[in-house]
Structures are given as structure tokens and as C-alpha cells.
Amino acid sequence: MNRRLLRQALPFLTLAVVLAATFYVQPRTMSYFGLNLMLQYAVPIALATIAQMFIITVNDLDLSIGPFVGLVSCVGATLLLDNPLLGILALLALIAAYGAIGALIHIRNLPSIVVTLGLSFVWLGIAVMILPSPGGKAPDWLKALMTVQTPWVPFPIIAAIVIGVVVQLALMYSSWGVIARGAGGNPKALSRAGWSMLKTKVVMYMLAGFFGVLSGLALLGLTTSGDAHVADRYTLYSIAGVILGGGEFIGGRVSPLGAVVGALTLALAGSFLIFLRISPDWQIGAQGAILIIVLALRALVTYGEQKR
């Protein structure tokens, strides 16, 4: 039973190790300002990771979340700025589109990987049509929100905790969350108990769309201008974040708090590697190595658990 605890603590331990290593290499990061700077980009990554987690909960995978976040940032830097009402409607339409995709995938029994891979090009195409080259401007309220100076604890940390706790409560503790996770664990059992799998999937996809929109807006608030390609890496970051946080690809086993911690770890690992003066070319590989080490550790823990 200690091993189960250990497995759940693994994401947090990983974060602690990466944080400690960063502080060791660059002690000046151990300050309000340092943490703020290092972690501010973790907020949109954490939101995208949560979006991905909703999809993974129902045994699907979203390969379009990165370009989707990019598209949101383009919409935010143009439509939302010029005509807030139209901008909000456009963002709502994007969330509805996610729901429709969920319905399509469920009804036609399509592989989500294929559908979302195709969609990633659709999102990118629309984004490039809106903003052919990086530009536009973030609404002032977004910029203000993302650069707010909170007392004592830097804003990114507060934001991450709030996101993690809210989603944790909703998915892990509410009676609704049980149905959502059950849909990943045993869809047949759920429909036998009279629940609509279609409804569940649509809701989960729309939640993913909602958090994708939040991620795009948060990113826009930091970059202050829109760019279709700004979040291309987010697709893999978000998947890695969910897995790093203790989630599994199938079976409805996810951890929202873990996912947020996983996203923070990935963002920190980027900074850490920069402090080590590892060239950006190697960074992706180095991040992959971190991921492999953590997953290997988890496999070891799980193996030991089964052996007992």
C-alpha cells in the first residue's frame, strides 16, 4: 500500500528534484522574480495538459491541441480585440466544434488519433488564414491578468494550484467525475447502467475545448501577439504532462493535480536545460530522457506492487 502512495507521489517528487536541481545550478531563481519568470509559461501548458487529460480520460488522444491553442491565440489577437462579442462567439463556436468532433468520433467509432491528426491541419489552416504572419495584439485585460503581481507567491504558482485543485475536485471527487472516469474504465458497464456514452464523450470533448481556449488566451496574454505556430509543441507537452502526472493512456486512470505538476515539471525542465547551457537542439531529447526516466521509475514501482 506504500507503493501505491509512492506511485501517486512520484510526479511531486519529480517536480521537487527538477526544482532542486534548478536552484542548485542557478541559485538566483530561488526568488519571487525568478520563479515567476521560469514558471509563467507553465500556466498555458498546464491548461493544455488538462484539456488533453479530459480526452485521455475517455480513452482517446488529441493530436490537435497544439494547433488549436495556436488558433485561439490568433482569434484572441484579432477578433477578440476588435469585436469582443464576435470574438467570444468565435471561441464558443470552437468549443462547440470540439463537442461535435467528440460526437462524430463516438457515433462513427473512429480512431481519435486519426481524426484529431487531420484536425490539427484544419486548425492550423484557419489560424494562418486569420493571421498569415505573427501579429495582432492581445487585449489589455488579458495582458494585465497574466502579468499580475500577487503578494508573496508568484501568480503562476497560484494559478497552477487553482487549476489543479478545481479540476481535481470536479473529476476525482464529484459524483459527475465518477461517471466521466467510469466511461474510460468500462464503457459497457456505464451504458448498461443507463448512462449515455455519447453525452459523456461530448461533454469531455467540450471541456477539452474549453481548457484549450483558456490555454490559448493565457498564452496570448504572455506573448502579447498572436501566432499560428506558437503552440505547436503543446500537443506533445500535453500528452507528456498527463503521463508524467501519473495518468495512463487507457482505462480512465488520470490525475488532474498530477497533470498540472507534470506540466510544471516539463516547463521547469526547459529552463533547467537552458541553465545547463544545453543547446535547444538537444532540449527536446533531454526532455524525452526525463520522461523516460520517470516512466521507468513508475514501471518499477508498479512491478514491485504486482509482485507482492
Place this chain on the structure above:
Amino acid sequence: MSSHAIRLDGVEKSFGAVRALAGVDLTVAAGECLGLVGHNGAGKSTLMHVLSGNLTPSAGTLSIGGAPYSGSWTAAAAQAEGVRCVFQELSLCPNLTVAENVRIVHRSLKGLGWKNRARALIRQKLDEIFPNHGISPDDEIADLAIGQRQMAEIARAFTVTDGALRLVILDEPTSSLDAVTAQQLLAYVKTETARGTSIILISHLLGEILSTADRIVVMKDGKTVADRKAADFTRNSLVAAMGSEAREHRRGEARKASEEVMVRAQPRSGGTASLEARKGEIIGLTGLAGHGQTRMLLQIYERRQAEVTGKLAFIAGDRQSDGVFNLWSIGRNITTRSLSALRKGGFIDLAAEERLAEEWKVRMAIRTPDVDNNILTLSGGNQQKALFARALASDAAIILMDDPMRGVDIGTKQEVYAMIRAEAEKGRTFIWYTTEIEELTHCDRAYVFRNGAIVASLGSDELTEEKVLQASFAEHAA
């Protein structure tokens, strides 16, 4: 004044050309325990799925509480009307806790404190049905043994929140339970019917049906062929009604065993006694369910601290999770263990593969028009036959069986028993974990397990239910 809980009139259901239900009339009175028996493919499962709202019948009417049900009879409607079903393959979400699984069948468990209410609900019901169950409401299903999962699911079906419980359908409820918990359940069935709940009990263990049910309905070829008070049936008349003749169990006459030892292993989970299997022997592993028998089989299969001479094959008992490849054809499912033998120049010899599948389809009498059909087109018993064919078609000299007859009908069982005997005569060794004491009569020798250790070794002349139970419970009896 017949107050019936649920009634079907002329219900039909066809899947393509197959007529699974050919006009079934069935009435379940309030507070009655109805036993339902029949061969695999007789239509019992289809009938249960119709009753629980998971299949819409092609024709016929369903009335509930005396009035025809208007509107469509869906799973949600069945839930709302207090009709619950414990399906043969477990319907729990493995990633959720026991309490969370309770929430899935109770829409009213929501809002603040729902989890505490769910915990209390299932704990109370588990305590009532299975005293000393050892299950905590916060245990994740995936961490429970298969018997405990079944206990949790059964208890869940009997929990009540809003709306009265009308009918509970138990489809092979004791298939993964040991003798003690099975008895607890059957006793509880009587308590529950006394409270006015109706219960449909489906089981292949005729003794269970005869002792528990008030009335027994026999199904055959999609129709009900007999419907009488349980007291009017005997074991033989019941089997006769199902359409297969009752055979006297053949006691394994002591055959002279070969001297060649194929397997020698000592359970890693405890004890000093070890297991030995000689060439051509059928060795039984018994005792209460979940006392280390499966672990023993796996230990032999993985050759950990076990001397094994010869190739091994494993027949899983949990078809759904360990046995069949859902997406493959029947043929592929049979040949997968023999692929290396079917190689020609680095590729699979498709013609030979086809021949092998055909041969074993005939030898095991798997009921299908075409081995290229998907494995799931077969009934449960025939799927299990395909798994037997997989092992027997292979080059394995030692066959390990993990309670493979779970929920298999009597006709199929008899066919498979004969097959096992014949293969043993040819020199194959079988190590057979079984939860049904009757099956031990086919074994040459049996080892009784308790708490992971071998506590007794019984020869074929000592293999009686009494002896096995004695050894299983020795510690508690003192």
C-alpha cells in the same frame, strides 16, 4: 390476483439470420426466485439483455407491475423501474473504487456527501450478504481478486436508494465464488425474496438452482420448454428437459502413472509441500477460491522455482481479459499458440493455419459456420472451446488450466472432459485449477491449497467433497 413483477409476452429477437429468442413468454411473480437453465446458445443471455433494457426485442410486449410498459424499454428505464442485472462478465469499472461503482447505478447519489452515502450503502449490503468479506468501500476494483469483484457487484445490485428494488437478475453469480461465499449468497437470495424482491437465478450448477429456486424455467433453442415448481424437478429430469442425457460421473479409475516427472514445484507463497505432476496425469488444484492456485499455475508457467520438462500452454479462466483476442477470427484465436510451428520460410503458412483451425473446429465441435468469423460471434461456452483448441492444438506437453469451465454449460463441459481424458491418455499432462468440486472426479490426484500453501494431496480414491472441504477449512474447524 397474480401480482407479477415483470412479464414478457411473445418476445422475439433475431441477430441477422440467427433467431436467438423465438417467442418467449415469461412471468416472474413478486417475491419469487425463478431459476433459469438451458444450454449455451439457448437464449438465456439474450433474454437477460432484453429484460435489463440492453437489447430491444424484435417483437413482443413487456409489462411491469401488471401494466404493459409504455415507452421504450431502455437500460435507463430498467434502472428506474428497479430492474438490476449482474452480468456474467463483470460490469464494474476497474479504475474506480467500490463506492464509486455504486454511484454508477444510483443516479440519486450526488451532491455533497454522496461518497459517504455510497460507502455506507455498499458496506451495509456487503456485511449483510457476505459477512467477513474483507472488502473496503475504498478499494479500487482492479486491486480486488475476481471473487471479491463478483461479491462487490452482487452486493451493488441489491443496494437501494430511491425507488424500490423489483427484480434482480443473477447470471452465473457463483461462478467465481468459493463454496462458502456461494452459500452465503444463496441464503441471502431467500432473505431478499421474502422481502418481496423477485430474483432470476441463472446457473449451470443444477444443485444450486434446485435448492434455491421456487420455480424453474428451462430454455432451449430460444424458447421456454419447461416451467414447473422446483420441487417437481430432480437433477436428472432437469438435465433431460435441457436436452442432454444425464451421465453418471465417471470416477477416475486409477490408471498406472508414468514414472516420468514433468513438473515439480513448491508454491512460493508458502508452505513446504510441493506439487508433482507426471506424464499423462491430470492434477487438480482445489481449495477455496483465491488461495494461491492461480499463482501456482503462473509460477509453473513462468518456470520460477519450478522444474518443468516440456513445453507449456495456458488456458485462462477469465476469457474476457486473459483469453480471447476480441478483434480476431475464431481461426486466428485457435492458431495463435502454434504460429511458430506453422512457419514456412519465415512467413505463416496460411493454408496450414486454415487446416489447423478447421481440424480443431471439428474436433472440439465449435458451433460456427465459418472459422473466419469473429471470435465474439460465439457464445461463451464455444469461445472457451476455442481456447481449449488453442492449447490442445499446440505442441505443449503440459497444459495449465485456470478454472476454465467458469460459466460453461453442461453439454460443453462433458465434451471437454472427454477431450482432456483422451489427451491425457496420449501422454499430455494437465494441471487444472477448478472451483467446482465435481470436476475433481476427472483428476488423478488433487492438491488442496490454503493461504497460498499446499495443505493436502488427495489421490483419486480420496477425492470427495467432504475431504476437500475438510482440508480447505482445517484451521477454522479447530
